[in-house]
Amino acid sequence: MKLCPWIFTLSILAIFGCASSLEKQAPAVTPAMVARSSSTEGILQQGRALYIAHCGRCHEYQLPDTVSDADWHVVVPGMAWNAGLSKQDEHAVHQYVIAAQSKK
Numbered sequence: 001m002k003l004c005p006w007i008f009t010l011s012i013l014a015i016f017g018c019a020s021s022l023e024k025q026a027p028a029v030t031p032a033m034v035a036r037s038s039s040t041e042g043i044l045q046q047g048r049a050l051y052i053a054h055c056g057r058c059h060e061y062q063l064p065d066t067v068s069d070a071d072w073h074v075v076v077p078g079m080a081w082n083a084g085l086s087k088q089d090e091h092a093v094h095q096y097v098i099a100a101q102s103k104k
């Protein structure tokens with residue numbers, strides 16, 4: 001059973017690999033994001049979770065930075081409809097993508 005440690009190591013690496021690419025695709029909520037958002041940390045966390053759960057289903061995650069504020073205002077309602085989100089969830093995702101933009 002010499003293979004076992006390898007399988008163990010590889011699966012740990014795979015888990016960390018996925019976690020770090022997720023971090024790139026959906027930046028974690030930081031105090032700076034909360035500060036520049038008009039929302040609470042709870043809403044941003046909820047928005048991020050919804051974004052992770054729904055927004056990479058039909059296409060690659062569209063990074064917050066790749067879309068301007070003005071365009072997010074147009075895109076989010078359409079995509080929330082695609083994803084079957086409630087108005088409340090749509091609001092949370094919208095707050096999250098706006099806050100997650102590095103520039104502003």
Ligand code: HEC
Pocket residue numbers: 051054055056057058059062067075076079080082083093
């Ligand atoms: C049911 C499938 C589906 C889901 C779920 C979905 N999208 Fe999309 N998305 C599409 C399709 C199809 C397009 C390309 C056509 C279009 O613009 O409508 C697209 C395009 C986009 C674009 C590019 C729009 C542009 O005008 O350049 C962005 C940004 C985007 N989606 C973000 C999101 C976000 C954020 C979510 C989560 C709330 C999401 N999508 C969920 C299907 C989906």
